[in-house]
Amino acid sequence: MTDNQTRLGVVLFPGFALLDVAGPMQFFNQLSAIKPFELSIIAKTMDAVYTTPPKNTVPESKFDRIGEAMLPTHTFDNAPEFDILLIPGGLGMRDETISNDVTSFVKKQYPTVKYLLSVCTGSLMVAAAGVLDGRKATSNKFAWSQTTVHKTVDWIPKARWVVDGNIWSSSGVAAGMDMTYAFIATIFSPDIAKELTNKMEYEPHTNSEWDPFYEIWNLPPK
Amino acid sequence: MTDNQTRLGVVLFPGFALLDVAGPMQFFNQLSAIKPFELSIIAKTMDAVYTTPPKNTVPESKFDRIGEAMLPTHTFDNAPEFDILLIPGGLGMRDETISNDVTSFVKKQYPTVKYLLSVCTGSLMVAAAGVLDGRKATSNKFAWSQTTVHKTVDWIPKARWVVDGNIWSSSGVAAGMDMTYAFIATIFSPDIAKELTNKMEYEPHTNSEWDPFYEIWNLPPK
Numbered sequence: 228m229t230d231n232q233t234r235l236g237v238v239l240f241p242g243f244a245l246l247d248v249a250g251p252m253q254f255f256n257q258l259s260a261i262k263p264f265e266l267s268i269i270a271k272t273m274d275a276v277y278t279t280p281p282k283n284t285v286p287e288s289k290f291d292r293i294g295e296a297m298l299p300t301h302t303f304d305n306a307p308e309f310d311i312l313l314i315p316g317g318l319g320m321r322d323e324t325i326s327n328d329v330t331s332f333v334k335k336q337y338p339t340v341k342y343l344l345s346v347c348t349g350s351l352m353v354a355a356a357g358v359l360d361g362r363k364a365t366s367n368k369f370a371w372s373q374t375t376v377h378k379t380v381d382w383i384p385k386a387r388w389v390v391d392g393n394i395w396s397s398s399g400v401a402a403g404m405d406m407t408y409a410f411i412a413t414i415f416s417p418d419i420a421k422e423l424t425n426k427m428e429y430e431p432h433t434n435s436e437w438d439p440f441y442e443i444w445n446l447p448p449k
Numbered sequence: 450m451t452d453n454q455t456r457l458g459v460v461l462f463p464g465f466a467l468l469d470v471a472g473p474m475q476f477f478n479q480l481s482a483i484k485p486f487e488l489s490i491i492a493k494t495m496d497a498v499y500t501t502p503p504k505n506t507v508p509e510s511k512f513d514r515i516g517e518a519m520l521p522t523h524t525f526d527n528a529p530e531f532d533i534l535l536i537p538g539g540l541g542m543r544d545e546t547i548s549n550d551v552t553s554f555v556k557k558q559y560p561t562v563k564y565l566l567s568v569c570t571g572s573l574m575v576a577a578a579g580v581l582d583g584r585k586a587t588s589n590k591f592a593w594s595q596t597t598v599h600k601t602v603d604w605i606p607k608a609r610w611v612v613d614g615n616i617w618s619s620s621g622v623a624a625g626m627d628m629t630y631a632f633i634a635t636i637f638s639p640d641i642a643k644e645l646t647n648k649m650e651y652e653p654h655t656n657s658e659w660d661p662f663y664e665i666w667n668l669p670p671k
Contacts, residue, residue: 249471259515266515293481293488298518401651428662429623440650
């Protein structure tokens with residue numbers, strides 16, 4: 228994959244967590260200056276996708292949450308095949324239609340991807356697609372009980388990220404950056420990964436078992 | 450500012466660094482669930498703004514860089530006044546027209562903002578607006594010599610972020626997240642800032658003088 232063009236796909240859905248996408252993408256954006264990449268941003272339609280969670284997915288509040296909009300390049304129906312497919316999490320997936328759409332897309336794409344990456348609660352939709360059955364994975368620690376409902380998966384509560392076969396899953400939001408660092412170090416090279424983080428002035432956690440949020444959110448032992 | 454609505458503005462320009470915007474915005478998006486915010490995303494026109502740097506701002510390469518597009522809500526001409534204005538950096542500001550447009554906007558807005566925040570090379574445009582004259586600031590460490598050309602500013606080479614008066618400036622890309630943590634801890638509350646990072650599973654650097662990238666990029670002593 229280091230010489231040929233890497234076909235990278237990123238899924239968006241209403242109420243995705245901005246950093247779940249932008250953390251990993253800052254790495255891949257920079258990497259694309261020295262390695263050939265082709266990026267597809269996939270959503271249900273070609274309309275702009277907002278990070279703002281749909282009203283039915285969050286408790287009623289005095290305040291309207293702010294958010295940003297990103298543009299897709301493909302829809303779930305016309306997306307090509309990918310070497311790497313990234314599934315973010317976010318509050319919007321509490322909407323069953325949204326969640327089911329992403330799950331169906333994962334199910335359709337998984338047989339042809341080289342690597343499937345999930346960030347945060349995105350692993351719930353990967354699990355729902357059945358592709359984590361009998362495998363290890365992790366997820367968001369604050370939302371642990373809601374995101375680890377598929378008991379066919381061997382959920383690892385104390386982990387910054389987990390790799391099993393060709394599926395990489397990270398813990399919540401910012402953990403996606405550490406997973407991406409490790410992924411690029413493994414798939415491309417450690418030197419390239421280090422060069423990227425030195426330029427973005429990010430000091431990654433390189434131990435996949437580093438996880439203070441396991442204690443902070445009082446997770447049950449495995 | 451903790452009880453009234455906070456009017457937050459974020460500038461986009463072609464070739465902005467995604468994480469310069471998305472790092473701080475992940476904090477503010479989450480914060481807006483518990484504190485009232487009004488967000489404006491400002492660019493030259495209402496067209497989508499791509500992170501991909503314009504061709505004239507990067508060395509010729511075998512590869513086309515990949516990037517994402519975000520949507521503005523206002524233009525430089527019709528933007529309202531702000532309590533907090535965030536200026537990201539990115540390769541696109543090497544284009545003089547792009548850089549001058551942002552600089553003019555900073556100059557116009559500064560008299561009415563409560564706080565001006567810059568991430569990464571964004572501080573070059575803040576400096577060009579003249580509002581850092583005689584003040585301390587920092588910037589991206591890899592691009593230090595190009596971004597600290599305004600010698601009327603007291604540039605601090607070893608710093609994760611710097612505060613002088615109502616201007617906060619961070620070091621490169623990921624440093625914007627640590628600055629935002631400190632900013633929210635100062636302006637809202639330390640407990641709120643901690644709650645946000647616990648939920649995003651981010652362990653911030655809380656010492657503004659922590660800066661391994663000062664050594665990594667061989668910066669001159671002050």
